Amino acid sequence: MGIKNTYKCNKCNYTVLTSAGKDRGFIAVVDTFICKRCNNIVDVCVGEEGETYKRRDVLFKRMKTKHKLDFFSCPICSSKTDLVKWKTRLRPCPKCDGKMEFDSEGEQILWD
Numbered sequence: 001m002g003i004k005n006t007y008k009c010n011k012c013n014y015t016v017l018t019s020a021g022k023d024r025g026f027i028a029v030v031d032t033f034i035c036k037r038c039n040n041i042v043d044v045c046v047g048e049e050g051e052t053y054k055r056r057d058v059l060f061k062r063m064k065t066k067h068k069l070d071f072f073s074c075p076i077c078s079s080k081t082d083l084v085k086w087k088t089r090l091r092p093c094p095k096c097d098g099k100m101e102f103d104s105e106g107e108q109i110l111w112d
């Protein structure tokens, strides 16, 4: 089961619900990226059933998907080419030069 927590920028008012790194649910495996096209922190599907796919294998369709998930694609703008891994130790805000802080009073959801 996966968990998403609220993170809040310490400079601007950007907040996001994210797994903040690799996490897995019953089917999907997700990892956290910054999408450079829409400037958001997004949890992107990178695999299924505990297995993580390589971006290249997805691009060249070298693996068979079992669940018709959309891998390595931004869930907001569907970009597949602007995803950069979110550095979970530095937690940069995609909107300004602030840092995303864990918000203990923020929303928490269990997905899948």
Ligand SMILES: [Zn+2]
Binding pocket: 009, 010, 011, 012, 013, 014, 093, 094, 095, 096, 097, 098, 099
């Ligand atoms: Zn910010």
Ligand SMILES: [Zn+2]
Binding pocket: 035, 036, 037, 038, 039, 040, 074, 075, 076, 077, 078, 079
């Ligand atoms: Zn995007």
